[in-house]
Amino acid sequence: MGLRQVKADGQSRSAMLDSIGRTLTTATNGIKALADHLTTDEVFARSLVDAIELIGDSEGRVVVSGVGKSGHIGRKIAATMASTGTSAYFVHPTEASHGDLGMVTSQDVLILLSWSGETAELGNMLTYAKRFKVPVVSICANRDSILARNSDVALVLPKVPEACPHGLAPTTSAMLQLAVGDALAIALLERRGFSAEDFKTFHPGGKLGAQLRLVHELAHVAEQVPLLPVGRPMSEAVIEMSSKGFGVVGIVDEGGALIGVITDGDLRRHMAGDLLLQPVEDVMSRNPRVIKGDVLASAAMEFMQEHKVTVLFLVDDAGLPAGILHIHDLLRAGVA
Structure with a gap:
């Protein structure tokens, strides 16, 4: 049977x-x-x-x-x-x-x-x-x-x-x-x-609402942003990276504009006995990938995945850092 x-x-x-x-x-x-x-x-x-x-x-x-x-x-x-x-x-x-x-x-x-x-x-x-x-x-x-x-x-x-x-x-x-x-x-x-912004007004909840949130709503700002000016030693960069917990530090010029970033990968590439004494501008990666605060969270996630990065600095129209966004912030918000 x-x-x-x-x-x-x-x-x-x-x-x-x-x-x-x-x-x-x-x-x-x-x-x-x-x-x-x-x-x-x-x-x-x-x-x-x-x-x-x-x-x-x-x-x-x-x-x-x-x-x-x-x-x-x-x-x-x-x-x-x-x-x-x-x-x-x-x-x-x-x-x-x-x-x-x-x-x-x-x-x-x-x-x-x-x-x-x-x-x-x-x-x-x-x-x-x-x-x-x-x-x-x-x-x-x-x-x-x-x-x-x-x-x-x-x-x-x-x-x-x-x-x-x-x-x-x-x-x-x-x-x-x-x-x-x-x-x-x-x-x-x-x-x-x-617009997508209008659409967001009618869809505040669930995954769709999360995707329609703007980057600046999820980003870390003010004192939470790891930043150092040019001319500072790498020893301070390591401390800033560790204390802020993003595994990255942004480097700004005399006018406060973001000109580079230092990541864990940069540390490994410049590993030497005098690394901690070097100025941050000698170690940083220039022209970092950045994002504006008025970008949709879903677009930020797509950008991160496309460029294989986990952290993005937010900058304003003048190039001044306005915040920092980690991919974990997007995941916690339910964007993915």
């Missing part, structure tokens, strides 16, 4: 892999069909631009709604817009019909999702929109549907095969709705000039 089970499992694995392959191929073809639709259907392309301008020029919020899988996709679209600078939230059409429509004003924009465009639950929202002149953007696949015909802007998607072998479970269709929603959100982000 164990042998028969293994054989059955082997056949099942093959069938499952075939199924997965068909689903991925169908999904890929669906996205390609959507991309082709953008370039071949002028009405669709114009409607996307109209939707972006309508939402971007509105003084209110974006209210997204849908039922079933379209509702789940709608929640994701609203969340993406909200996190990228477009004030948005999701309302279930049933809840909307029982009081939540009171949150929607004529300054808002409704985005209603329904693949067929005939979802009955959206009827009350359409009626409300007409009555109070709330602009409607619809995402559906039927230009002649009730939803499309009653929208200010109808984003009519190409009809594509579902990955479901019965053509029933929303799979490819849901993915196309999501892709269009993401396209709207990113176009609005770029239209608004939404």
